[in-house]
Amino acid sequence: MITPAFELTQDPDFLTIIIKVPYARASEFDVYFEGEDFKFYAKPYFLRLTLPARIVEDGREKASYNTDEGTFTIRLPKEIPGQYFEGLDMLTSLLAPKKSRSGKPLVEEIDTAASAELSEEEEEEFDWELEQTPYKESAEITLPLQYRYGFGNLRSGVFQRLQDELSDVIDIKDPDQTPVDERRRKRLAAEAAKFDPDHYLADFFEDEAIQHVLKYKPWWVDAHKRMTAFKGGSHQEHDTHTFVVFSEEEKEQLRKFTNKSYLLDKRSRHHVYLGLIDILLAYCYEICVNEGDKNVESAWNVRKLSATLCWLESFTSVHDVLVSFGRRVLCYPLHRHFGLVTRAFNDTVMILQLGKAAVLKCLLDIHKIFRENDPAYILNDLFITDYCIWIQKTKSKKLAALSESLQKSTLVKSHVGFELEELEAAAVLVQEEERTLEAAGTVSKQQLPSSESETSESEESSSTSSSETEGSDSEERESSTSEDGKINSLQGTFQEERTVPLIACNGLRQGTNASTFEVSDEKPKVSLQSTAVPVQLIEELEKQMHTAIRLSEQPEGLATASCISQEPEENRVSEPDGFSKDTAGKGNFLEVSSKTNPLLLFCSRNEDED
Structure with a gap:
């Protein structure tokens, strides 16, 4: 069976489902819907959706078929008129069967502890600035010892099997045998060795190209303005997904994902959220410096600037994420300017404020960048694919709290640890001294002609005095000769x-x-x-x-x-x-x-x- 392309829209009273079934027989199709379930069949297409809210069959339902476009349009009445259906753009989640969302069909999902933990996650407000002790695995857990990484630290042993093929993807060597603390120490040492003061000062003083790219406005800037204007004009709650539009290619990619359930403890969820910020920061930098265009360096920029992807880092606070991103921006890419760090920070805040639809759109773009790059595609399997599926099930209030926490955070040059302010001050002093010397040289050059004229005048006066002296000497000789009398014959x-x-x-x-x-x-x-x-x-x-x-x-x-x-x-x-x-x-x-x-x-x- 083929899963067809589909789209969902809504108004206060109806849910509209548009299904594209080209070359299907319009006379042979079946539609079934009840409560949250919707099923459609038209050979060879089959579609099953689990809706976010209930629909009813009361005689107002309607279906039509457009033979030119090959599309079915089905309008279904809502059980509660005026109710807003959240998450209609989360296509992967809608395709999941109902039984995987409740009950206990999978070994990993149980109704007791897991359900209680999930309900606790929904109820409690998470403190994003809370300092946590990094998780350390004991040697008794696994023999031989293998440290975990990837989305939610759910993977291990991947790089042990593919070390030769994936050595260009990550910077850490042998991550399966390297604990989290040692990864962090090695990362900081590598960044300190890579930092180039001359490159930084060159971008600091000659920043014409950087100021040009900072003027670029990606799609989320306009979407954020529309959302702000909408909230300012109306006090009604509204899902921000309406300001984000998915392309057909993005929808097709969402349909290809396989639905999964992720059972994460509190620490793992914390790492996942912080890793999401780190990845979005790197992506925002890439979009800004290339003004929205992709090139052969796009995959390198995203993975190199994200310590989550490049060093398999597990962060413990928002501030640690910002410091890591700032250090890597000033060490690795072509443009190493602190203004680009600030710009990526502001863009990430806007994306999180737009909601999970905007975050999902960015993750899909990252997924495409890695998918077209060899061997960076492995990062999709380790991180991005799971993020694309997980974000569709994330509560909107969690992202709102995350964006709030990020907005309250600050990053200044002194936090980075490269003594940027001292370097800039010393460079400014050197420039001032050079300007002073140049000004002094200009003044001396302007005074040079007058001094030369004075020298020539002194030479002329000295020659005149010497000629006068010679004349007086000759006169004295003539007088002495005349006094001697006549010259002998x-x-x-x-x-x-x-x-x-x-x-x-x-x-x-x-x-x-x-x-x-x-x-x-x-x-x-x-x-x-x-x-x-x-x-x-x-x-x-x-x-x-x-x-x-x-x-x-x-x-x-x-x-x-x-x-x-x-x-x-x-x-x-x-x-x-x-x-x-x-x-x-x-x-x-x-x-x-x-x-x-x-x-x-x-x-x-x-x-x-x-």
């Missing part, structure tokens, strides 16, 4: 020799103006302008030294002054024929002297020597 004879360049002993050619010789009739006198030697020192040297001129052969037969030895006379060895030899014996020199007007021709190795 021998000056003209030596003028030609003075123009011949002198070669210093170091091989450098000195200019023709290196020395100026002045000869007077009254007294021999030598004036050296280049070295400015005192007259008294020259006269003393005249008495102790002889001038020697190295002779060298020239093509024209002229003698060229090559080098002058300034050795004292007592250091020389007399040689015959008018030659003298230096003590080193390095060359012969012709001694020239004049008794009346001795003339000294000499050169120095450099202009600094006297």
Whole structure:
């Protein structure tokens, strides 16, 4: 038999059931309804529903068939006019047979303790902020010891068999032999090692892309606005499922689920609710950063940001869930900004306030993301499928209490444990220092042209003063020359020799103006302008030294002054024929002297020597 696609709507007096049976024979169909039971048969389609409230057969019932669309529309009167039927969108729950909801057909469901516990759950208000001691299994329970995980901690041994295939799905190694406390310690250590301050600060200061995605509004934002406006305009109670619409694909997926019953103790139920918050937070982050579009990273984002899925974590408080999610957002995905943590928190509150229909729609989307990703599909078997079935049977007031508790919770940067505020403050100080240095550099560059002009002006003034000094020196020399009287006639004879360049002993050619010789009739006198030697020192040297001129052969037969030895006379060895030899014996020199007007021709190795 084929279970057909169907839809349920209602008004104050009637329940309407629309059943799609294409290619069925309209003349051959059966409809049965009584109390909460409804059955429909049209070969090969069969549909059995367990309704949330009672219907009656009083002659007002009506059925019609649309041959073009292949749909049956059946209108059934309510037993109590005006009664509201809750949970008409929970298709999996409606398909469950009536006997599985009451009585004792299954070994797990018993009327005594289980029923009492379920009734206690419905009556008592659960304190979501209550701190609980994590559950520890004793070694006597199972040998070998295997720790549980999955929805309600109902699974074990799964990863022991499929460790190689599922190593990329979860981060914890060997979860079957790792207790809950050790999983938490390893998770915190892995997050601390993964946190990158440079990546966080880059997203903190350069957040254009993040501010863009924060403007995206998913479908639940508009639905929440409509719900708020409806509640503000009317004080009547109304199920919020009317603001959530399921697609045909989602309805088909709900029909494929197999109905189950979950017997959970108080601690397990607590873990299930907190795990639901953790999964929804990761899903809201994924929808925000990708602006509603799915990509190849969608499955990775959801499972990586949820410690429930990635580390098989069992939380004990709402605050622990928020801290774990905040740490993982700042460690793993592409965008690591605290604003995305706050946005996911607000979105999750809105989804829970919209009720279980909105939660179910999100879970179905997560189920689809994992179903299309290999090997993340195993997370559907461990968590998401059970969540999709379980949420349909959850009381609305439980979700309302959960959303209230989440809304009262707070998460600030100091809770995360990465010293975010200190990092931001240090980065801001560094930025201010860099701006100060840049401003100082700009000011110095602006002042540079004026300083250069001042330097050039000082250089010009110094050159001007030096030229003036040289002019005054030349004027003083001219006056001293005129005072000496007439120049000896021998000056003209030596003028030609003075123009011949002198070669210093170091091989450098000195200019023709290196020395100026002045000869007077009254007294021999030598004036050296280049070295400015005192007259008294020259006269003393005249008495102790002889001038020697190295002779060298020239093509024209002229003698060229090559080098002058300034050795004292007592250091020389007399040689015959008018030659003298230096003590080193390095060359012969012709001694020239004049008794009346001795003339000294000499050169120095450099202009600094006297």
